[in-house]
Amino acid sequence: xxxxxxxxxxxxxxxxxxxxxxxxxxxxxxxxxxxxxxxxxxxxxxxxxxxxxxxxxxxxxxxxxxxxxxxxxxxxxxxxxxxxxxxxxxxxxxxxxxxxxxxxxxxxxxxxxxxxxxxxxxxxxxxxxxxxxxxxxxxxxxxxxxxxxxxxxxxxxxxxxxxxxxxxxxxxxxxxxxxxxxxxxxxxxxxxxxxxxxxxxxxxxxxxxxxxxxxxxxxxxxxxxxxxxxxxxxxxxxxxxxxxxxxxxxxxxxxxxxxxxxxxxxxxxxxxxxxxxxxxxxxxxxxxxxxxxxxxxxxxxxxxxxxxxxxxxxxxxxxxxxxxxxxxxxxxxxxxxxxxxxxxxxxxxxxxxxxxxxxxxxxxxxxxxxxxxxxxxxxxxxxxxxxxxxxxxxxxxxxxxxxxxxxxxxxxxxxxxxxxxxxxxxxxxxxxxxxxxxxxxxxxxxxxxxxxxxxxxxxxxxxxxxxxxxxxxxxxxxxxxxxxxxxxxxxxxxxxxxxxxxxxxxxxxxxxxxxxxxxxxxxxxxxxxxxxxxxxxxxxxxxxxxxxxxxxxxxxxxxxxxxxxxxxxxxxxxxxxxxxxxxxxxxxxxxxxxxxxxxxxxxxxxxxxxxxxxxxxxxxxxxxxxxxxxxxxxxxxxxxxxxxxxxxxxxxxxxxxxxxxxxxxxxxxxxxxxxxxxxxxxxxxxxxxxxxxxxxxxxxxxx
Ligand code: HDE
Numbered sequence: 001x002x003x004x005x006x007x008x009x010x011x012x013x014x015x016x017x018x019x020x021x022x023x024x025x026x027x028x029x030x031x032x033x034x035x036x037x038x039x040x041x042x043x044x045x046x047x048x049x050x051x052x053x054x055x056x057x058x059x060x061x062x063x064x065x066x067x068x069x070x071x072x073x074x075x076x077x078x079x080x081x082x083x084x085x086x087x088x089x090x091x092x093x094x095x096x097x098x099x100x101x102x103x104x105x106x107x108x109x110x111x112x113x114x115x116x117x118x119x120x121x122x123x124x125x126x127x128x129x130x131x132x133x134x135x136x137x138x139x140x141x142x143x144x145x146x147x148x149x150x151x152x153x154x155x156x157x158x159x160x161x162x163x164x165x166x167x168x169x170x171x172x173x174x175x176x177x178x179x180x181x182x183x184x185x186x187x188x189x190x191x192x193x194x195x196x197x198x199x200x201x202x203x204x205x206x207x208x209x210x211x212x213x214x215x216x217x218x219x220x221x222x223x224x225x226x227x228x229x230x231x232x233x234x235x236x237x238x239x240x241x242x243x244x245x246x247x248x249x250x251x252x253x254x255x256x257x258x259x260x261x262x263x264x265x266x267x268x269x270x271x272x273x274x275x276x277x278x279x280x281x282x283x284x285x286x287x288x289x290x291x292x293x294x295x296x297x298x299x300x301x302x303x304x305x306x307x308x309x310x311x312x313x314x315x316x317x318x319x320x321x322x323x324x325x326x327x328x329x330x331x332x333x334x335x336x337x338x339x340x341x342x343x344x345x346x347x348x349x350x351x352x353x354x355x356x357x358x359x360x361x362x363x364x365x366x367x368x369x370x371x372x373x374x375x376x377x378x379x380x381x382x383x384x385x386x387x388x389x390x391x392x393x394x395x396x397x398x399x400x401x402x403x404x405x406x407x408x409x410x411x412x413x414x415x416x417x418x419x420x421x422x423x424x425x426x427x428x429x430x431x432x433x434x435x436x437x438x439x440x441x442x443x444x445x446x447x448x449x450x451x452x453x454x455x456x457x458x459x460x461x462x463x464x465x466x467x468x469x470x471x472x473x474x475x476x477x478x479x480x481x482x483x484x485x486x487x488x489x490x491x492x493x494x495x496x497x498x499x500x501x502x503x504x505x506x507x508x509x510x511x512x513x514x515x516x517x518x519x520x521x522x523x524x525x526x527x528x529x530x531x532x533x534x535x536x537x538x539x540x541x542x543x544x545x546x547x548x549x550x551x552x553x554x555x556x557x558x559x560x561x562x563x564x565x566x567x568x569x570x571x572x573x574x575x576x577x578x579x580x581x582x583x584x585x586x587x588x589x590x591x592x593x594x595x596x597x598x599x600x601x602x603x604x605x606x607x608x609x610x611x612x613x614x615x616x617x618x619x620x621x622x623x624x625x626x627x628x629x630x631x632x633x634x635x636x637x638x639x640x641x642x643x644x645x646x647x648x649x650x651x652x653x654x655x656x657x658x659x660x661x662x663x664x665x666x667x668x669x670x671x672x673x674x675x676x677x678x679x680x681x682x683x684x685x686x687x688x689x690x691x692x693x694x695x696x697x698x699x700x701x702x703x
Contacts, residue, residue: 085377088126095120096119098119098330099114099116099118107246111155120149121146123146128143142222144159144231146159155354156352161219166208167316167366168365169366176201179198180198195487195488196493200488203500206459206525207455209504216481219543221262225277229251245360262476268611273614284553290335293331310455320538321540349393404418413427464535465541467537469542474508494516499525555584555614556689558583561623561626564622566597566599572651575682585603587607607633612643616692617648617689618639618648618651649674651674653676672688672697
């Protein structure tokens with residue numbers, strides 16, 4: 001009999017088996033023949049009955065000597081560990097990082113020495129504010145935490161999908177997080193920034209204005225993790241073999257390009273599929289469409305940094321890509337889901353202070369505070385200083401030290417010596433040549449609690465960000481701020497925010513004030529230094545301007561009915577798949593449909609469960625008979641009306657026109673509607689889809 005825990009499939013088979021054998025009575029089941037491992041207690045004792053507690057007689061009482069029951073329930077009662085204080089909801093995957101070229105000129109980090117070197121990686125994406133069970137499409141910053149298991153220790157780049165942060169000094173972190181979390185007296189709203197406490201804090205914290213512009217932009221409602229950038233945010237240092245320093249900022253660029261959803265869509269996705277981002281990553285990896293990012297670095301020295309009138313240590317500032325183009329140095333590929341969510345994704349412990357020799361910190365006060373904080377959080381969550389013994393957190397390179405004992409020790413130093421130096425000739429020793437060294441930065445100063453003058457400009461880059469957006473994106477920002485402030489009950493908070501917006505863009509401030517019904521514009525907020533209005537727009541900051549010109553990785557939802565044109569459907573399907581996108585069928589019944597040529601096709605969704613918000617584009621491949629029935633269905637009409645309102649491309653067979661009309665969409669409303677007649681029309685539809693959305697339509701649709 002094996003002590004090994006059985007596979008889930010085998011376990012289910014066995015449980016079913018036992019249930020069948022047992023029936024309703026209390027008679028003993030027969031011993032299994034040995035092809036399935038036996039269920040045991042955690043101590044290894046085989047279990048004979050896992051369906052009934054130990055009782056006196058058939059009807060009780062139960063006995064406390066039932067150690068199997070006691071152990072099982074005890075363990076169950078302790079299954080939860082504290083969720084992360086921030087970034088509680090997340091999803092992770094394994095993969096690897098491949099180095100493009102040696103960067104030995106700048107860093108002695110082993111990971112950057114050899115072209116083609118592959119380093120194992122684990123990545124966890126997350127939202128920030130919501131609790132572990134919250135929905136994926138909250139308007140929020142996304143965490144983008146990467147653990148690289150290098151040959152000289154774990155390197156964690158614990159970043160976000162936004163390159164700046166709300167605050168300049170770590171001491172304000174509990175305040176900004178408390179303000180965005182559910183309000184403490186009522187414990188709502190969950191996973192939302194649209195409430196008084198958040199905007200109260202923000203409106204009293206001018207340094208957050210640049211970040212606010214990003215969070216109110218579509219960056220905060222990404223289409224999926226696969227279409228997001230990632231940023232290390234802080235300025236770090238590379239140190240080469242001569243211990244010379246180069247400042248470095250890290251940026252992850254998604255191979256599939258950037259993409260976001262619309263707010264109205266996000267709200268509906270949260271209802272239709274709260275796990276939308278999780279499912280997307282899971283499906284992509286399980287079907288072999290491995291998501292990929294390029295790691296880019298912005299490298300610069302002190303002299304370059306001194307030319308800016310902002311401080312490169314200030315985490316509320318970026319260096320525009322047009323001024324310092326990011327240099328690609330490697331790629332990250334995610335190709336394997338964890339075997340078990342809790343074991344890996346929930347227990348993974350990221351820490352900004354995990355750096356290998358050759359990577360070093362700058363004095364960014366937010367980074368300095370983070371380096372202190374992350375160790376505490378791991379002890380609290382994982383419960384033992386031995387959290388590095390968990391396989392997901394253990395280095396994959398050789399390691400040796402004299403740390404010992406503590407809760408849940410999985411390994412201790414062996415032999416007699418557990419200290420050094422020792423005269424037993426045992427154990428590891430320091431290695432001054434290979435070991436970690438810090439940049440020898442001369443520091444001189446007065447001990448004080450101060451914010452430097454060089455951190456004083458809170459509006460210029462916020463304005464630059466806004467000016468770098470397309471008209472559509474600017475409108476989305478204005479709508480988002482208006483919505484969020486409309487959820488604040490206190491009018492003083494709304495006005496205080498408008499006063500800040502006036503320093504960023506007068507028209508933006510005025511538009512938001514108008515939509516909120518503020519009749520008299522407030523005076524612009526006081527500024528420590530005058531905001532600059534001469535910073536050139538940075539096209540790299542717009543999502544729409546940087547479209548991928550490809551539909552790869554996206555998804556088309558095809559609404560089908562019995563008797564539809566099977567040949568056309570097949571042509572559509574194969575063209576979309578050739579592009580690297582996927583097709584999912586939505587039908588009146590999930591059992592599927594039979595096409596005009598008699599082929600049975602199973603569907604992925606029934607119409608009630610497959611709204612068009614789950615897809616990037618839609619097609620209506622319907623028969624005359626099918627459309628009669630669907631045109632009467634509110635869900636089918638919403639499918640079309642939403643796709644249209646969300647500026648998606650819509651292909652349709654001529655038979656589907658009555659459904660379009662019932663949904664209030666004229667079949668020739670704009671070029672985003674493509675009539676499917678023949679193979680050329682399939683190519684035309686696909687060519688449109690590469691633009692992702694028909695933004696020109698947005699002004700015609702009032703959302
Ligand atoms: Fe974090 N942050 N953070 N943070 N952070 C945590 O660590 C903290 C900050 C970020 O997927 C916690 O393991 C402080 C900036 C990510 O497991 C905690 C400050 C950025 C994740 C913590 C910051 C981040 C965390 C909670 C201000 C972007 C999720 C659980 C000084 C560059 C990692 C944990 C994962 C998680 C503290 C600010 C990113 C409490 C004190 C800025 C992606 O230690």
